[in-house]
Amino acid sequence: MTPELPLTEPQRQSPIAVVFILYRYLKRMVRTFFALIVLVFFQREDNTMSFILIGVITILAGQLIYALLAYFRYTFYIEGDELIIESGVIGRKRTGIPFDRIQTISFEQNVFHQALNVVQLNIDTAGSAQAELNIDALVRPKAEELRAFILAQKAAMEGEKVSEEEEIPALKAVKIEEQEVIRLSLRDLALIGITENHIRTAGILLGGAFSLYQLVEGESSEAWNKLFTGISDFMIGSSLLLIGSLAVTLLIVSFVVSLVRTILQYFDFRLWRTEKGFRINAGLFNRREQAAARNKIQMVKWVTNPLRQLMGLSTVRLFQASSQEVKRKQAISIPGCQDAEKHKIIEEIIPSSDQLDYREHQISRRYVGRMTLYFGIIPAMFFGGITYANAGLWALAWLAFVFLIWAASNRFQKRYRWYINEQTLLVHEGIIASKHTLLAWYKVQSVSIKQSPYQAGKDLADIVLYTAAGDLRIPYIELQQAESLRDFVLYQVETTDRDWM
Amino acid sequence: MLFHNPSIPLEDLPALAEVEENKPERGLLKLSMIWAAIISFFLLLSATVVSFTPAPTMVKVGIWIGMLTIAGFLFLAFAKGYHRKAYSLRGHDLSYRSGWLWHKITTVPFSRVQHVEVDQGPIERALGLATLKVFTAGGSSSDLSVPGLSPERAKEMKTFILQKITGHDA
Numbered sequence: 001m002t003p004e005l006p007l008t009e010p011q012r013q014s015p016i017a018v019v020f021i022l023y024r025y026l027k028r029m030v031r032t033f034f035a036l037i038v039l040v041f042f043q044r045e046d047n048t049m050s051f052i053l054i055g056v057i058t059i060l061a062g063q064l065i066y067a068l069l070a071y072f073r074y075t076f077y078i079e080g081d082e083l084i085i086e087s088g089v090i091g092r093k094r095t096g097i098p099f100d101r102i103q104t105i106s107f108e109q110n111v112f113h114q115a116l117n118v119v120q121l122n123i124d125t126a127g128s129a130q131a132e133l134n135i136d137a138l139v140r141p142k143a144e145e146l147r148a149f150i151l152a153q154k155a156a157m158e159g160e161k162v163s164e165e166e167e168i169p170a171l172k173a174v175k176i177e178e179q180e181v182i183r184l185s186l187r188d189l190a191l192i193g194i195t196e197n198h199i200r201t202a203g204i205l206l207g208g209a210f211s212l213y214q215l216v217e218g219e220s221s222e223a224w225n226k227l228f229t230g231i232s233d234f235m236i237g238s239s240l241l242l243i244g245s246l247a248v249t250l251l252i253v254s255f256v257v258s259l260v261r262t263i264l265q266y267f268d269f270r271l272w273r274t275e276k277g278f279r280i281n282a283g284l285f286n287r288r289e290q291a292a293a294r295n296k297i298q299m300v301k302w303v304t305n306p307l308r309q310l311m312g313l314s315t316v317r318l319f320q321a322s323s324q325e326v327k328r329k330q331a332i333s334i335p336g337c338q339d340a341e342k343h344k345i346i347e348e349i350i351p352s353s354d355q356l357d358y359r360e361h362q363i364s365r366r367y368v369g370r371m372t373l374y375f376g377i378i379p380a381m382f383f384g385g386i387t388y389a390n391a392g393l394w395a396l397a398w399l400a401f402v403f404l405i406w407a408a409s410n411r412f413q414k415r416y417r418w419y420i421n422e423q424t425l426l427v428h429e430g431i432i433a434s435k436h437t438l439l440a441w442y443k444v445q446s447v448s449i450k451q452s453p454y455q456a457g458k459d460l461a462d463i464v465l466y467t468a469a470g471d472l473r474i475p476y477i478e479l480q481q482a483e484s485l486r487d488f489v490l491y492q493v494e495t496t497d498r499d500w501m
Numbered sequence: 502m503l504f505h506n507p508s509i510p511l512e513d514l515p516a517l518a519e520v521e522e523n524k525p526e527r528g529l530l531k532l533s534m535i536w537a538a539i540i541s542f543f544l545l546l547s548a549t550v551v552s553f554t555p556a557p558t559m560v561k562v563g564i565w566i567g568m569l570t571i572a573g574f575l576f577l578a579f580a581k582g583y584h585r586k587a588y589s590l591r592g593h594d595l596s597y598r599s600g601w602l603w604h605k606i607t608t609v610p611f612s613r614v615q616h617v618e619v620d621q622g623p624i625e626r627a628l629g630l631a632t633l634k635v636f637t638a639g640g641s642s643s644d645l646s647v648p649g650l651s652p653e654r655a656k657e658m659k660t661f662i663l664q665k666i667t668g669h670d671a
Contacts, residue, residue, distance in 0.1 A: 449604075
């Protein structure tokens with residue numbers, strides 16, 4: 001059963017790990033002493049310079065020695081059903097991770113890893129205490145060996161739990177037969193980048209520039225202040241035409257940024273079907289490898305926008321169970337899925353979800369009025385009041401804002417559909433984009449019905465379905481309908497013999 | 502009929518709304534009032550502190566009125582909130598209802614429970630109360646906590662749920 005590798009002996013990482021340890025220490029130092037470093041560059045007095053230089057060299061040497069020590073004191077090995085990691089330069093720390101607590105093992109390679117031909121091993125476990133663990137640098141064959149071994153052991157353990165007599169060939173699981181499902185070429189990536197939501201990217205860029213300005217403003221550095229004051233004076237002094245051309249420039253920049261970002265993130269994207277689910281590998285400088293086991297996926301979403309729809313492309317997102325709330329949002333993204341591939345992936349995760357009759361439902365019209373009130377009329381009255389005090393009748397421009405909010409809520413309500421059948425819930429939503437969420441009933445953890453005072457008066461309610469990979473809320477449906485839906489979900493969850501994971 | 506479901510007619514499903522609800526212990530009302538009093542104390546303390554500053558009388562009066570209103574509202578909301586709280590235990594799930602203005606009712610099936618806990622804070626202990634906490638894998642917003650139980654009742658419920666969980670596994 002045990003492969004002929006001495007994993008039970010304490011092992012070290014690849015010596016290259018020293019580089020990463022050192023890098024981490026330096027990064028932390030730079031962050032802590034950032035102000036001091038800036039000071040050095042601005043005050044160029046020879047005496048202090050040489051003094052500081054000596055200090056820096058001493059600290060650097062110290063860090064290097066520390067990193068070397070940290071490397072030699074870091075060992076890992078397998079003992080029984082646990083992966084043990086021992087670390088600590090001065091104090092000794094021993095962390096044991098039982099195999100059955102390990103959720104996923106993934107590889108990551110940033111640009112240095114790629115250059116030095118090593119991988120970083122990330123181990124995610126269930127449980128909030130010691131949720132994640134990284135091994136900085138391992139040569140690839142060793143990392144793969146370790147992963148295969150742990151996964152095989154884990155599978156064997158789980159097999160034993162199910163049935164004692166059934167022999168699980170542990171070594172067979174090591175050789176996972178993989179099949180490539182999707183591979184994105186540079187042309188595909190260009191298409192995905194071009195059809196990105198550029199207005200959103202522009203907003204993010206603008207927000208970024210603004211916060212950078214605020215940061216500089218806050219530090220009140222003389223030179224920066226002058227520069228920005230100059231720019232803003234120039235802008236105020238110029239005509240609307242300039243603002244218009246700036247907007248166009250911004251859009252072009254966003255376009256380029258979207259394109260570059262897509263290529264960086266999804267370069268040489270590959271999706272494999274594995275024995276247990278899916279695996280992806282993507283990225284230019286920062287190459288990541290993520291695995292999604294079929295039973296761990298709790299929800300599937302697919303999103304498309306009008307441009308992409310024309311080309312039959314959508315992004316499929318797989319949401320996996322995780323103990324950390326932050327991680328839930330980092331679903332596995334499969335961009336540029338053709339319709340046929342999309343159906344195949346969904347079918348793989350939730351089999352025959354489209355073969356049973358779906359019943360179609362909408363949400364209440366009252367949703368539109370309420371959203372217009374909360375997000376349109378009330379803010380418009382507040383800001384309109386301020387505008388009126390300063391610029392008189394210009395305040396009426398806020399009416400356009402109210403109308404915009406109304407139009408958006410109206411379209412949202414008109415397009416919102418939820419469908420149920422015996423196995424699944426399917427929600428379709430989106431104002432311009434089109435987003436589908438598919439959830440199998442047995443994945444639900446708990447159910448809430450919520451009512452605001454207004455909803456209580458109108459016999460309306462929101463229903464929230466909680467899963468281990470995030471929540472799903474259907475807003476503004478009739479209370480009675482929400483209650484029957486809840487009873488139905490509970491019935492499904494309580495009568496199923498399928499485990500949610 | 503609200504929605505159709507071919508093999509299990511909806512009318513035959515066990516409806517949660519028909520299940521009898523249990524009220525929390527009377528002591529929970531006391532506990533809520535103690536909390537309202539503690540928060541009000543700090544509200545009024547801050548108003549008193551402002552009174553000793555050289556702020557304009559208008560501002561001082563405004564702050565006093567504001568703080569008194571909030572304190573009064575707290576007592577009202579906590580008292581009303583107590584009367585809305587209820588829990589119901591069925592063979593396969595636990596539900597808890599709460600909220601005076603914003604209603605909420607959450608149900609957790611036992612087959613999805615990861616962990617059960619009985620908690621007692623210092624004031625709860627003095628009043629002879631306990632809180633039952635039920636955790637699922639759905640994250641903090643999906644967890645359930647039922648306050649205002651007698652410690653015996655809380656322990657009974659915990660044992661009951663734990664039995665159900667292990668029963669499900671076997």
